[in-house]
Amino acid sequence: MLISKTETHLPQVTEPRNPGMALDLDWVRNVQANTSAIERRCKTLPGRRSVKKIHQAAWLCRAVSLIDLTTLSGDDTAGRVRRLCAKARQPVRVDLLDQLGLADLKVGAVCVYHEMIAPAVAALQGTGIPVAAVSTGFPAGLSPFHLRLKEVEESVTAGAAEIDIVISRRHVLEGRWQALYDEMQQMRAASGDAHVKAILATGELGTLRNVARASVVCMMAGADFIKTSTGKESVNATLPVSLTMIRAIRDYHERTGYRVGYKPAGGISKAKDALTYLALMKDELGDRWLRPDLFRFGASSLLGDIERQLEHYVTGAYSASYRHPMG
């Protein structure tokens, strides 16, 4: 298992992993996030950046390469997951990719529950596509702590190269930053070589200021990625939350030199939204963050819209969803 893991382990990675740092409470408490200013920036962003024609096609292909193709349903079966993995290997119709000159295009990862890791790993054998597992009592994160750590370890053993953990929202809401730091640090340790994405469940943190502080604490405790949502909260990834989190990432990079990745999840279903997110990452963080080792979309229906847009680019006619293989 160890050998197969290193094979599938993020072939794109060139960055040293974020080792974390001691909890700096002064930094955490001084974090500011002015909601109305952040909202204004986000509201004008789509109007400030426009990507057209061949550039749009290329950007959408880039978006495909950043998707964590996800199924997180109670009725998931091995067969369902194999179909998803097949889509991950061939995310866009062969003829379209040939026209686009990107025959090897694949998604960033496949994201499943623990029980679905084995069929996913098997289905993706030899593709280089990593399997990500949601863990730690996903989505609420309220099961016994030792079991949450154990779940991480078992998922890694089962072949997950990436672990999407959920934080204890109560630590944020109660202002218990040390507790959040300790929890995150232990989860990172339990993950070993697997990369850890810390899900903040931003829809349940109350304020952007809390989002910013939780982001900083998780990065200090060694998160490789910070991620908005489980997809199960009533509010998932939004542009204001994203801007807040990526500014925290930028701040962390400015101060420590380490690059932490970002994953917005839930609520991004349109190709146009994906372009806006890419522009946001490009402008606020830089081109380095447009690669799969530092940016992922947690999305299930986004791919379908992108496929239609790509067919439109290739043929000039608007597409229909049934013309594209479902995942």
Next chain:
Amino acid sequence: MTVKEIFETMEYGPAPESAGTALEWIAGFGGRFGHFIDGAFTKPAKGFDSRNPATGEVLAKISQASAKDVATATKAARAAQPGWAGLGGHGRARHLYALARALQKHSRLFSVLETLDNGKPIRESRDIDIPLAQRHFYYHAGMAQLMEAELPDRQALGVCGQIIPWNFPLLMLAWKVAPALAMGNTVVLKPAEYTSLTALLFADICAQVGLPKGVVNIVTGDGAVGEMIVDAEVDKIAFTGSTSVGRKIREATAGLGKALTLELGGKSPYIVFDDADLDSAVEGLVDAIWFNQGQVCCAGSRLLVHEPVSERFFAKLRARMDKLRIGDPLDKAIDVGAVVDPVQLEAITRMVKANTAGKTHVAATPMPVEGCYYPPTLITGLHTSDTLMQEEIFGPVLVATTFRTPDEAVALANNTRYGLAATLWTENVNLALDVAPKLAAGVIWVNATNLFDAAAGFGGVRESGFGREGGWEGLQAYMRPKGIRKALKSPTAFEGNGGPVDAVNRTAKLYVGGKQVRPDSGYSRNVWGKSGALLGAVGLANRKDVRNAVEAAHAAKGWAKMTGHARAQVLYFIAENLAARADEFAARLNGLQGTRNGKAEVDTAISRLFTYAAWADKLDGAAKGVPMRGVALAMREPVGVIGALCPDEAPLLGLISLMAPAIAMGNRVILCASQTFPLAATDFIQVLETSDVPGGVVNILTGDHSDVAGTLAAHMDVDAVWSFAGANLSTEIEHGAAGNLKRTWMNDGFATDWSKAEGRAFLDAATEIKTIWVPYGE
């Protein structure tokens, strides 16, 4: 380039907006435009090229108006005005609504044309300029509808001459035309010669929506045409542009009785406190100084950063600058477009080149090879004595320094001749709401910048001009009280050679800084009664007495910070003490004027003091309904130090009618007593002395108005001059007022009925509206 290559580079690529329809519209006029006068375009005449600054290409030929064109336009506006006002509020509202709708229907055409002509990014014209222009017409359609009900005693001024700049061509047109039309005025408007096209498209639209002929007239040309409009038979001049031109207009219109509003230059501070959301404050600067290439009168062009965070902030700012995209203004993904004209580019370049101080960072971002572009620039480490910290650059150049404490931030912010806008960033509501009122500016943005709306007043203090645009306060500039004004017939002083009436010789002195002082000149003048008796003698104040009084008035600045309630108590106390000596004052007034109205005048004066004691804590500000989550607070602030020449008729009541509203609102005054009958004022000094009026709040000078009017008007530390003098001194005062662009309120030789002269008009003159924008949300 292939998809695969772009997949790797992730470049933006071009996203051009098509210029086709806009160019077709120009071609529809044969590429040559006349003026729009009396509802039709005139034949194109000799003129000049209008160029696209991004490419240097000629877009169209614009006609230079002659004196005859301006006269014809003014005549058309004059002829149309009674009919337009006579349409009634609802009738005008329908037309304004139609204009708003038409602007909306053709919004893309306006946006593209604006960008072609001006060089601003299409995003800005499309998402900011044109929508705000529409909003202005919608808002003022509502004002026209409400005028009769809400402003029943007001009427139109008549014909308004309006001269607008090139930085927001259509938006400035909307700011000028919409309120003027709403209140029943007609207009003659001149767009800037660099950017006439959207004004001409607007004229085309006016014709299409059936606006009555002559209501809107547009003449094109350079500054010479502007001068012709200033000199034309118009009732009002509204100007937006540079402070130097504004000053010339003030001089040219001095004493003519034309209403005037000026929206001029600025060097607006942008203050970042150490607890601010620094990333948002950096982004705010993009909207402050790189919006419209920094060619914005209210641009946050002077950055003041709290020392604990200054290095981090500057580093973040430099990094952000390097991400700005500069280039083709029609590209939808461009942040900074072209500077309006090579002349402006040259001016910016020259100013920045002349600077050797501080550390300059030029955005490390690709620049277009051709066209009129200037790179975003930051100069840190400057000091107040550096030229670039004081002079408006009107380009994408930000200058910066640091501060240690909030008090120092305010001091640095206010160390300027300008006072248009200010921005401050802090997460501390106590700090924000403490600092905002202390900043000398007409508009304050808290944790935001360059927010505008038709409902919120916009305009400056100091040399940034006077008058407000937007909101109810903006309407003031386009209406006047109903009724016909009568010429002032001022009483003349009595002559005599009788003996003194006082049993013991009395010396009436000047009242400066709470003390009775002898006049600097050492000269006095006798005051005689009707029968020739010697009533007393008053000192003749000169320029030094004015200087001393202004200094004393500034020293009493604490008065402005007292609560309205506390100021009311002082006004009541004055009334109380005047009432206790009512008989004596009545006798004095009778003796001075040789009439029997003294008792009535004293009674009315006491009532007037009560009126303004009542108002002292009741002239409320407003929370404007602006379209965002937040409030725009319209705060009433005192104008500052006011010099007032008191009327000769009603020598006590007139003085109190000017003093009381001024001090009730927190101003300090220098009152020049009735020149003819000054002894009521000098008697009144004793009332002031016994009424807890802090020294310097009220200063009283006696002597000839013409001896002090010029000094007061030219004094750089006087904020307003009011003249109700017997002689018409408007020309001299308004000419002198051009120096620091102080506010003036002149009788222009017309009479005032002092028995009724109280209320809103006086309170409005005594206050300035400061708009404080506070977006909120957590």
